[in-house]
Amino acid sequence: MKNYYFQAEHLWAGYNRKPIVRELEFRLPKGEILSLIGPNGAGKSTVLKSIAGQLGLIEGVVYLGEDSLSELGRKQLAKRMSVLFTEKPKGEMMTCRDMVATGRYPYTGRFGVLSPKDMCIVDEALEMVHIAGMAELDFNKASDGQKQRVMLARAMCQEPEIVILDEPTSYLDVKHKLEFLSVLQDMKEKKGLTVIMSLHELELAKRISDKVLCLKDGYAGKYGTPEEIFSHGYIEELFDIREGSFDQESGSVELRRPKGRADLFVIAGGGQGRDIYYRLQREGRPFATGILYDNDLDYPAARSLAAQVIGTKAFETVEEGTICRARQIMDACGQVICCRENIGSLDLANRELMEYAREKGMYVKGYYGSGNYVRCGKEPSCGWAVQDYEPGRVSDGSL
Amino acid sequence: MLENRKTARCSMALTFLGVGSLMLLFCNIIFGSISIPAREFGSFLAGGRMDETYRRIIMEIRFPRAAAAFWLGGALALSGYLLQTFFRNPIAGPFVLGISSGSKLAVALVMIFFLGKSIRVSSGALIAAAFAGALLSMGVVLLMSKKVDSMALLVISGVMIGYICSAITDFIVTFADDADIVNLHSWSQGSFSGMNWDHVAAMAAVLSVSVLIIFCLAKPISAYELGQSYAENMGVNTVKLQILLVILSSILSACVVAFAGPISFVGIAVPHLVKRLADTSRPLWMIPASFLGGSMFCLGCDLIARISFAPVELGISTVTAVFGAPVVLWIMAGRRMGT
Known part of the structure; x- marks a missing residue:
C-alpha cells in the first residue's frame, strides 16, 4: 500500500452513469510516468477525466497517497494535481505569462492577486519549458506548440505532485514533442512528479513510460512495463492492425506488404536495404530479400515488407541450406539488385550470392521502377567487374 | 515592469470611466428643456440657495433620473458581462437572450393585475416579478444551450424567446384598461423617465449588494473563463459558480426592467468597449469597469435622448441601439477575422 502514490481500484468510469470503462485497476509509485495507450474511443480521456476528479466515478476508488480522491476537498486537490486537457482555453487578451500565472490560482488570496513569490514561480515555470522569451506574447497568437508548452x-x-495529461504531444512537431517530454522527465527527476498521460505516439510511449496501461473497448488490457507491453505482437493485437504492421522493437510502423509473387531479389543488410524496401512498397512491387542476419537493421522492415526473407542467425556461419534456398528464390525472381556498399570479408554468404547472380546474368546495378533509375548504393567492393545496367532490358518496372 | 504598466492602464481606464460618469451625471442634471446655469447649480451644491423651480426640477426630476441611469446602466453592462462569461459567447446580453423580455412580461402582468385593483405596486414587488420573469427566460435559454452548441444559434433562440415574451406582453397591453396603457406603453419601450427617490433607493439597495457579491466572485470567474475542466482543476466549484452567475445576472437585468423597462445593446456592447479601453479581460478589473462603463454609456444616451429633440424625448433604446449596434457588428467582424 505505502509504496504506491497513485492507486485506482475497481474503477468504473463513464458519463451519466453509463460506463465506458469497466473494472480498471492500476497502481503507480511516486515519480513514475504512466502512459495510457489504446485505439481511438477506447476510453482514455474518460479515464483521465475520472482520475482527475472531473467526472464522477461510477464505482471504485482513486487514492492519491493516503487520501481517496472523493474525500479530498477541491482546493486540496488543486494543490496536488494539475491537468492538461486537449481543449485549450481561449485566453482572450491574455499574454502567455498571464496564462501560466493562472496556475497559481489555488495559492493566491481572495482576489487572485499574485505575490512576488508567485511571480518567481511563474518565471521559473516559463524558463523550464523554454518560453521565457515569449512570455509577453498574446496567448491567442501563439502557435499550437507554443500554447501546449504554455499550458505545461x-x-x-x-x-502538483501528480499531473494528468491528455494527448499532450498530439499537435506538436517532433522537436517540440521531444522538448515537452524532456520537461516531464526533468520534473520527474527533480521533484518526483508523478505523470499519468495518454499518448498516441507508441514509439514515445515505449521510451518515456515507466508503466504502460492498455485500454481497449472500455476494458483494461495489459498493464506493465514497456518491455512487457511491447512484446509478443501485443500492440498489433491491441490496435487490431491489419493493414501494415507495427514493429515492437523500434516502435515504428510499416505499411502493408506488396501483394503478389516476388520478381526481384534484393541483396541487403547493414541497414542499407530499408530505403529500397520502402521504395518497392510504394510502387507496389513484391520482392524477396536476403541473406539477412536476424539482428540486422534491415531485418524488421524486411519481415514486414518482403514477400520472402532469407534470414539467418546472427554471429553464426550461414548454413549451406540457407544459401541454397536463396539461390532458388533468386532463380525464381530472375532479377537481382544489391544495396550493399560493400560486402565484408566475413559475409561470405552474400558474396556467394552476388557471384551467382553475376554468373547467371541476373544482376543489375540499379533498380528501374516506375520513375527514375536508382543506383543501389555504390559498386559492392568485392573485386568483381559487374555488368552495367541495361535500360533496354529493364523498363517500366517489368524487369 | 510590464505588470505595473498593465495595472496603470487599467487604473487609468477606471478613473476615466468614473470621472466620465460623474461629469455626465452633472450634465444630465443641468441640461434639459430648461437649462440650469452651472454657476447656480455650483452654489447650490456648496449649500447655497437656489430658485425653487430649479430646485424642484433637479431634486424631483433630473437627479433621480440621472441616478437611476447611473445604477441601471451599470447593472445592464455588468449583467451582459456575466452572461458573456457564463455562455462564453461574446454577443450574449440580457436583451438578446430574451431575459429582459421575460422580465417585461412578468412585470406587465403584475402591474396590470395590481393597477386593476387600484393597488400601488411597490418597487420590491416589481423587482421580484421581473426576477421571476428573468429566471423563466433564463431557464429556457439554458435548456436551449444544452441542445445547441453554436453561439449564433443560442443567440437566435434568445431572440425568439424575446419575441414570444414581447408578443404576449403586447397582447396583454392591448386588452388592458386605457389608464394602464399610458403607463405601460412608455415603460415597455424602455425609459428612465418618471423615477423618484424611492425607486432609486430600492435599486441602489439591491444593486449595491449584488455588485459587491459579483466583485468578490472575480477570482473564480477568472478561472471559469479558462473553461470548465480547468476551473474544476483549480478548485472552483463550477456548478455553484454557474448558479450564482445565472442568479446574479438575472437580478441585475430584472432590476433594470422593473424600473426602466427593457433597454437594448448596453449589455452586449459596453463590456467589449471597456475591455478594449482597459486592454484586459481580468474580471477583477472588468467588473468595476463594466459597471462604470454602463453607467457612463446610459447617462450619455439618456442625455442625448432628452435634449437632442427637446421637448420631444427619444426612447432610451433608440439611442443605445444607435451607439450599441455598430459595436456588436464590429465584434462579429473582428471574430470573423480570427481575433
Missing part, C-alpha cells in the same frame, strides 16, 4: 508551464506552476 501553467500546470507546473500549480506545483
Whole structure:
C-alpha cells in the first residue's frame, strides 16, 4: 500500500452513469510516468477525466497517497494535481505569462492577486519549458506548440505532485514533442512528479513510460512495463492492425506488404536495404530479400515488407541450406539488385550470392521502377567487374 | 515592469470611466428643456440657495433620473458581462437572450393585475416579478444551450424567446384598461423617465449588494473563463459558480426592467468597449469597469435622448441601439477575422 502514490481500484468510469470503462485497476509509485495507450474511443480521456476528479466515478476508488480522491476537498486537490486537457482555453487578451500565472490560482488570496513569490514561480515555470522569451506574447497568437508548452508551464506552476495529461504531444512537431517530454522527465527527476498521460505516439510511449496501461473497448488490457507491453505482437493485437504492421522493437510502423509473387531479389543488410524496401512498397512491387542476419537493421522492415526473407542467425556461419534456398528464390525472381556498399570479408554468404547472380546474368546495378533509375548504393567492393545496367532490358518496372 | 504598466492602464481606464460618469451625471442634471446655469447649480451644491423651480426640477426630476441611469446602466453592462462569461459567447446580453423580455412580461402582468385593483405596486414587488420573469427566460435559454452548441444559434433562440415574451406582453397591453396603457406603453419601450427617490433607493439597495457579491466572485470567474475542466482543476466549484452567475445576472437585468423597462445593446456592447479601453479581460478589473462603463454609456444616451429633440424625448433604446449596434457588428467582424 505505502509504496504506491497513485492507486485506482475497481474503477468504473463513464458519463451519466453509463460506463465506458469497466473494472480498471492500476497502481503507480511516486515519480513514475504512466502512459495510457489504446485505439481511438477506447476510453482514455474518460479515464483521465475520472482520475482527475472531473467526472464522477461510477464505482471504485482513486487514492492519491493516503487520501481517496472523493474525500479530498477541491482546493486540496488543486494543490496536488494539475491537468492538461486537449481543449485549450481561449485566453482572450491574455499574454502567455498571464496564462501560466493562472496556475497559481489555488495559492493566491481572495482576489487572485499574485505575490512576488508567485511571480518567481511563474518565471521559473516559463524558463523550464523554454518560453521565457515569449512570455509577453498574446496567448491567442501563439502557435499550437507554443500554447501546449504554455499550458505545461501553467500546470507546473500549480506545483502538483501528480499531473494528468491528455494527448499532450498530439499537435506538436517532433522537436517540440521531444522538448515537452524532456520537461516531464526533468520534473520527474527533480521533484518526483508523478505523470499519468495518454499518448498516441507508441514509439514515445515505449521510451518515456515507466508503466504502460492498455485500454481497449472500455476494458483494461495489459498493464506493465514497456518491455512487457511491447512484446509478443501485443500492440498489433491491441490496435487490431491489419493493414501494415507495427514493429515492437523500434516502435515504428510499416505499411502493408506488396501483394503478389516476388520478381526481384534484393541483396541487403547493414541497414542499407530499408530505403529500397520502402521504395518497392510504394510502387507496389513484391520482392524477396536476403541473406539477412536476424539482428540486422534491415531485418524488421524486411519481415514486414518482403514477400520472402532469407534470414539467418546472427554471429553464426550461414548454413549451406540457407544459401541454397536463396539461390532458388533468386532463380525464381530472375532479377537481382544489391544495396550493399560493400560486402565484408566475413559475409561470405552474400558474396556467394552476388557471384551467382553475376554468373547467371541476373544482376543489375540499379533498380528501374516506375520513375527514375536508382543506383543501389555504390559498386559492392568485392573485386568483381559487374555488368552495367541495361535500360533496354529493364523498363517500366517489368524487369 | 510590464505588470505595473498593465495595472496603470487599467487604473487609468477606471478613473476615466468614473470621472466620465460623474461629469455626465452633472450634465444630465443641468441640461434639459430648461437649462440650469452651472454657476447656480455650483452654489447650490456648496449649500447655497437656489430658485425653487430649479430646485424642484433637479431634486424631483433630473437627479433621480440621472441616478437611476447611473445604477441601471451599470447593472445592464455588468449583467451582459456575466452572461458573456457564463455562455462564453461574446454577443450574449440580457436583451438578446430574451431575459429582459421575460422580465417585461412578468412585470406587465403584475402591474396590470395590481393597477386593476387600484393597488400601488411597490418597487420590491416589481423587482421580484421581473426576477421571476428573468429566471423563466433564463431557464429556457439554458435548456436551449444544452441542445445547441453554436453561439449564433443560442443567440437566435434568445431572440425568439424575446419575441414570444414581447408578443404576449403586447397582447396583454392591448386588452388592458386605457389608464394602464399610458403607463405601460412608455415603460415597455424602455425609459428612465418618471423615477423618484424611492425607486432609486430600492435599486441602489439591491444593486449595491449584488455588485459587491459579483466583485468578490472575480477570482473564480477568472478561472471559469479558462473553461470548465480547468476551473474544476483549480478548485472552483463550477456548478455553484454557474448558479450564482445565472442568479446574479438575472437580478441585475430584472432590476433594470422593473424600473426602466427593457433597454437594448448596453449589455452586449459596453463590456467589449471597456475591455478594449482597459486592454484586459481580468474580471477583477472588468467588473468595476463594466459597471462604470454602463453607467457612463446610459447617462450619455439618456442625455442625448432628452435634449437632442427637446421637448420631444427619444426612447432610451433608440439611442443605445444607435451607439450599441455598430459595436456588436464590429465584434462579429473582428471574430470573423480570427481575433
